[in-house]
Every structure is written in C-alpha cells, then in structure tokens.
C-alpha cells in the first residue's frame with residue numbers, strides 16, 4: 035500500500051509540472067469553451083418566445099453549436115487524453131534505467147502500474163471536472179438558466195462515465211507501454227487503436243451487417259431491422275459506441291433507449307412521440323448500466339493483461 | 353579462523369533463457385562483513401545472478417537464501433534489506449539529488465525525520481552534500497555513480513549489491529569509488545557483493561572472489577589461495593588478471 039501511495043504522489047507532481055499536461059489542459063479547455071459558447075448562443079436563439087423545455091441546461095452538452103456537441107467531442111478526443119497521459123508510462127522508465135532501481139525497492143510490482151494508473155485517473159478527473167465547471171459557468175452566463183437538482187445529478191453521472199471512458203484509454207496506453215520498449219512504437223500502437231475504434235468498427239459493422247442481410251428493399255422491414263441489430267451489436271465492441279450510447283441517455287433524458295429508431299416498431303415510435311416525457315433519473319441509469327459495466331469490464335481486462343505481462347517481464351534495461 | 357556466518361547462500365542456482373543457461377548450477381556463499389568480488393567477462397551471468405538474489409528474476413532451478421529469506425518467495429522483504437546499485441543505473445533527470453533520495457526513502461517507508469537524517473548522512477559520505485540541490489541531469493558520470501551509492505546508503509542495508517560500480521569511470525574516479533566501497537565495509541560493517549569485469553580496479557579490496565565464465569563459477573576463494581593453486585607463485589607476484597586469464601584459457 036505504501037508503494038502505491040508514494041508512486042502516486044510522485045507521478046502526480048510529475049504530471050502537474052509537465053508541459054504535456056499544461057498543453058493538454060489548455061487545448062481541452064479552449065475547445066470546450068468554444069463549443070459551449072456556440073451551443074449556448076444556439077439555444078438562446080431557439081428558445082426565444084418559446085416555453086422553456088425541461089432540462090435546458092443539459093442541452094449545453096448535447097446541442098451541436100458549430101460542428102459537434104461536447105459529448106461528441108469527448109467521445110472522439112477524450113481517448114487522446116488517456117493515450118497522451120499513458121503511452122510512455124513504463125517504457126520510458128525502462129529506457130532511462132530507472133525501472134530496475136524502482137523495482138529493487140521493497141514494493142510489489144503491481145504497485146508501479148497501480149500508482150501510475152491512479153495518478154493518471156486523478157489528472158483525468160481534474161481535467162474533466164474543470165471542463166464541466168467551465169461549461170456550467172458559461173451556460174449560466176449565456177442562457178441564464180440555473181440547473182435543477184436532477185440536472186446536476188445527471189451532469190455528475192456524465193462526469194463519472196467520462197472519467198471511466200478516458201481511464202480505459204489510459205489503461206490501454208499503459209498496456210502498450212509495457213508491451214513495446216520503444217516509446218514511439220507504443221504511441222503509434224495506441225493511436226492505431228484509437229483510429230481503428232473511431233472509424234473502422236462503425237464502417238466495418240455496417241459493411242458486415244449489409245453482407246449478412248441482403249437488401250430486399252423497402253418491402254422487407256424485417257431484414258432492415260435485423261441488419262440494424264447486427265450492426266449495433268458489432269459496433270458495441272467499440273468503447274466509443276459504449277460511451278456515446280450510455281452518456282446520451284444520461285445527458286439527454288428524452289431518449290428512452292440507446293437503440294436507434296429504426297429498431298423500434300411503428301407503434302413504439304408513435305407512443306414515444308405521444309408520451310415524450312423525460313425518463314426519470316433512476317430509469318436512465320438502469321438503461322445505461324450495462325454499458326457502464328461493459329466499459330469497466332474492458333478496463334479491467336486491459337489491466338489483467340498488463341499485470342500478466344509485466345509480472346513476467348525481465349526488468350533489466352538493456 | 354573463526355566460523356563465519358553466511359549471509360548469502362546459493363545451491364545449484366540456475367537461470368535459463370530459451371533453454372540456454374545464463375547461470376549454471378551456481379553454489380557459493382558470502383560471509384558477513386566481507387567484500388565478495390564477482391568477476392567474469394561480459395555475458396558471464398553476473399547480473400543475472402544478482403537479479404535472482406534480489407527476487408527480480410525467478411530462478412529456473414536451485415535455491416538461494418539472502419539473510420535467511422528466499423528471494424523467490426518473499427522478494428519484497430529481501431528488497432527491503434538489500435541496497436542495489438544496478439548496472440547502467442538511470443535517474444529522474446528533473447529531480448535533484450535530494451529529491452531522488454527522498455523518493456527512495458519514501459518507497460522504503462521511512463518517516464520524514466529519519467529520511468532527512470539518512471539522506472544528509474548519505475550525501476556526506478559520498479561527498480555530494482554541496483551539489484544536492486542541482487538537477488541530476490547536470491551531473492557527471494562519477495557524480496551519478498556516487499549518487500547511486502547514496503541511494504543504496506539511504507536504505508542503511510546490511511548487504512549491498514553493486515553491479516559494475518566502476519564501469520565507465522576514469523581511473524582516478526574509479527579508484528575513489530573503490531575506496532568509498534571499502535570504507536563502507538570497514539566502517540559500517542556492510543557486506544558487499546560486487547560484480548566487475550575490470551579486475552585490476554577491484555582486486556585490492558575484495559576479501560574473496562568468485563570467477564565466473566559462461567554461467568559457471570570456475571573458482572572461488574581468497575586470491576592468494578587461487579594464485580598458488582593455479583600459478584604456483586607466492587604472494588605479491590601475481591595480479592588478479594593473471595589468475596583470471598589462466599582460468600579463462602582453461603574454460
């Protein structure tokens with residue numbers, strides 16, 4: 035336990051004094067400010083002379099001001115935060131010859147991974163929490179609405195899921211820093227994973243689903259539904275998809291299901307339109323729980339592999 | 353001679369990489385308070401042996417005991433009792449010497465008071481007290497090596513493993529390093545296991561040596577004894593280099 039604490043403390047002060055953290059932080063804050071400013075302007079314009087809907091405040095996060103909403107932004111660029119924080123965790127110490135020194139102190143090997151991971155999670159929490167606070171402050175200024183208790187809860191849950199999501203990428207980056215001795219290689223491998231999950235999984239899922247269910251035209255809604263189901267199931271192998279689906283329901287209470295509309299029957303859609311009251315918080319959480327658990331499960335898997343590899347690795351530097 | 357207590361014992365200790373033995377059925381003892389020189393060419397298996405004794409590498413076969421503990425079973429306890437200076441040791445460049453030592457002290461669970469006291473005394477011993485607030489990145493190789501020794505001292509260990517402590521140092525600096533090590537053994541009663549392939553540098557301080565070639569220890573004992581055995585000459589007419597070459601040709 036002492037080992038984890040000491041390593042955590044050291045890594046944290048390393049992060050806070052690094053240019054990497056400073057630049058990352060500045061970049062994220064800039065982008066989210068711009069996004070939210072635009073979103074806020076859009077919302078005020080749309081709401082002029084209209085009765086205020088419930089959960090206006092949450093629209094700050096989901097309404098796409100310029101190109102994308104904050105939720106989309108974090109889904110796409112959030113992984114970069116995790117990757118940048120973690121891609122050289124172990125291999126840099128190995129290359130500089132400090133790893134053998136560190137491991138010859140009376141600590142367990144996993145304390146090194148754990149301490150460094152937790153320090154990264156702390157940094158991620160700091161970044162995400164300040165982004166959310168910035169956005170809320172901006173929101174108060176631009177749309178002049180005070181969030182209700184439930185909205186605050188939803189924002190908090192969104193924050194927690196985002197931290198899990200980015201921590202998964204941190205865990206993946208740490209795994210690569212164990213697998214590859216060369217820092218450039220591990221950075222590239224992590225980027226490759228990011229691109230793969232961002233683009234290829236959704237394209238691949240689409241292509242695969244089309245191949246499995248030949249298009250029978252509009253006359254066959256059954257096969258269209260089947261295709262959509264297959265596509266969805268495949269794209270759930272991507273953490274981005276898990277994240278977008280789970281946060282969407284939390285931060286956008288009008289959504290009842292993380293599934294797309296095409297999978298619902300006609301009557302189902304009708305009734306949704308008729309009773310378009312928001313899902314209660316508890317129900318929202320129930321809907322997304324499986325996604326959150328999947329997100330945690332893949333993070334744990336990353337860790338299990340990291341431990342297994344690191345425990346057996348030779349630690350000498352050359 | 354009185355019966356001495358063995359602090360390190362190995363029995364048939366073996367490490368194989370991909371079926372190739374890097375350390376081959378090694379059995380030797382190191383007694384309390386002595387400087388044991390672990391000598392041999394590059395690739396002889398010296399570093400591998402030290403790593404096994406520290407519990408950083410699992411032996412393929414055989415047994416080892418360090419201060420009565422099996423390093424393969426309880427590596428954390430063994431690592432707490434041994435100070436280790438790795439070959440090609442690295443440092444955190446943006447820390448200064450004091451911070452580096454503080455990190456080591458904290459990892460060893462020392463209290464703030466004890467840490468400060470030990471760090472100061474370690475820095476004084478290796479004469480780095482005046483440079484302790486400079487970043488390690490600006491240190492010369494000799495200073496870094498001395499800082500490495502200070503990191504060993506902060507643990508106040510009973511046993512120190514020094515892997516090639518004179519590697520890459522100029523003769524004068526190497527000499528001072530060797531004298532420093534001798535002083536530690538004499539003054540603090542520390543047991544030192546020291547590996548080197550630079551025999552002339554270490555021969556004057558080793559009480560006993562073990563000569564390792566290709567993973568096997570071909571000879572061990574006091575240098576006089578080895579010289580007589582192999583060269584048939586008496587004291588003062590040999591260098592360790594000569595004894596060593598003799599064994600090397602036979603192997």
Ligand SMILES: Nc1ncnc2c1ncn2[C@@H]1O[C@H](COP(=O)(O)OP(=O)(O)O)[C@@H](O)[C@H]1O
Pocket residue numbers: 348369370374392393394395396397398399400401
């Ligand atoms: N991780 C490894 N994988 C395979 N072979 C290794 C590994 N580490 C060391 N060896 C081999 O073990 C032998 C002993 O190496 P080492 O203990 O470093 O020698 P020394 O310290 O005496 O120079 C060498 O032949 C080296 O090639």
Ligand SMILES: [Mg+2]
Pocket residue numbers: 395398399400439515
């Ligand atoms: Mg070596």
